[in-house]
Structure formats: C-alpha cells, structure tokens
Amino acid sequence: MSVESLVVYVNGEYVPRAEARISVFDVGFLRGDAVFDTTSAWNGRIFKLDAHLERLELSLRAARIACPVSLEEVRGIIIETTRRSGLRNAYIQTIVTRGEPPFGVRDLTQCRPGLIVFAIPYVFILNPERGGGRATIASTRALPVQCLDPKIKSLSRLHFDLAMLQGKAAGMDVALMLDLDGHVTEGPGFNVFVVKRGQLFSPPEGILMGITRLTVFELAAEHGIPAREAQLTPYDLYAADEVFITSTAGGIMPLVEIDGRPIADGKPGPVSQRIHGLYWQLRESGKDAVPIFD
Structure with a gap:
C-alpha cells in the first residue's frame, strides 16, 4: 500500500492524499x-465506531462547534474513506474544524x-516487537479542566507535543504527564494503568475518556x-508491579521503565500480557466492529 493511493475526505469531496487541502x-x-476522534480498523472492521462517534458528538457540543453533516453521515464517510483507501488495518481520524469566517x-x-x-495504515505508539516501552514523566503539566477539559478531544495539543519532545530528547519512548497537583493523568494519545497485587488502577480525572481504556475495564x-x-x-x-498504556494506536502496551527505574523486574508482567491478549482476541473476533468491505 503506497501513500499515493490513500484517499482523504475534505469538505464534501473524496480526493487523493496529495490533493487534500x-x-x-x-x-x-x-x-x-x-x-x-480517532478510531481504527483491524481485519477490515472498524472497532467501536459508534462509541467513537458518540465521543465526537460530546466534544462538538462542549466546544460549541456544529458538524456540517449528521453523525450518521459522518459514520458513512468514515467507512467509505477507509474503503477507498483499500486498508484492512487502519488508523482513522475524523476532524471537525470550526472553519473559516x-x-x-x-x-x-x-x-x-x-x-x-x-x-x-495502522500505527503503534510502541513497537509491538519490543519487550515493553521506556517512559519519562514530563515537566510540562496537563491542562487543568478549568482551562480546557481533556474530555474534549481537541486539536489544541501543544502541551502534548512539548511532553513528547522532552521524552524523545531523553531517549524515552513516551512521556507521562501530571496535573498541577502532581497526580498522574495521561500521555500524548494514551491512558495509563497501574497493576498492584493483581488489581488495575487508572486515573479518574484530568484525562480523555479513552475508548481503549473503557474496553480494558469491560474486559477486566x-x-x-x-x-x-x-x-x-x-x-x-x-x-507498581506493572504499568501499561492504552490507545487506539496499539491497544495495550506495557512500560518496563519509568525515569530510569525498572518496573518490578523490568519485563512485561502477567496481568498486562493477559489484558493485551484479551484485547487482541476481541479485535480478531470482529465483535463490536463494523465491516468496511462487506
């Protein structure tokens, strides 16, 4: 699959990637x-599309942006764009801008x-062939809800980019973020879970309510x-006994080191691996997924 064959929907038209403006x-x-909002396809099926559309609608409402077409039409456009791009395993993004005055x-x-x-084509935040990722806690803090609630999935993401760049400068795979009180929130494009004595814990607020995060709670x-x-x-x-991150871009991905400290024995743990396996079994099954080509 070449990038030249990809198709983009822009304001009423399906155009080749190189012509998207x-x-x-x-x-x-x-x-x-x-x-x-970002969803994904695996084996020709888009996972939890309706949940992603519901989250998009809530973001639009909170941001006071009107969608130019109905959500049912957006649903069809997402499927058709992916179909025209010929992708069975895909990372799919839908953007609604306030537009031009x-x-x-x-x-x-x-x-x-x-x-x-x-x-x-589908992307992973962490290379699945590696035995877990390394992270740092960024000095850039997460935006407080009093400024911009992270439940609104907006394109205002400079704070995330600064955290990512700090992590890369430190030689890390990803960066984790804290709120102004020093509590763990999330990372650029992912949620965070801690495993302690067989139990899963995830921050309750100051985060995007991730669909993959919700799926982990459902599987648990x-x-x-x-x-x-x-x-x-x-x-x-x-x-922690284990730490893992969750995202549309990769599913469940263990971290084995944070700020130079190995997590337990420095290897992906049994609970993380079990959740990872259950998640990808669900994706392979096609449950909760909408066909692209059928």
Missing part, C-alpha cells in the same frame, strides 16, 4: 480550534465548519480482574 484561514489551522470577519459564530476524514469485569479508578502519583508508578 484546507484554507489557511480555517481557524482549525490558525488556532487549533477543532475537535477530532467570512473574509475580514472575526466573529467565530459566522464560521462555516469543515469536516476532514483520513485513513492511514468480564474476566474477573479487579479494576477501578484511583488517583496515582509518580510513586505509584515507580512502585
């Missing part, structure tokens, strides 16, 4: 004034919203693994 006056570009007008209520959908309940939300500090990460 938006206006430089779109405030989604100028200000990051846009919301988005009339020329010379600063009134955001006069913007005409835009819709962009693209699908690219189904298979009798204790799991609950809890405030966590860096100490809880360092002293």
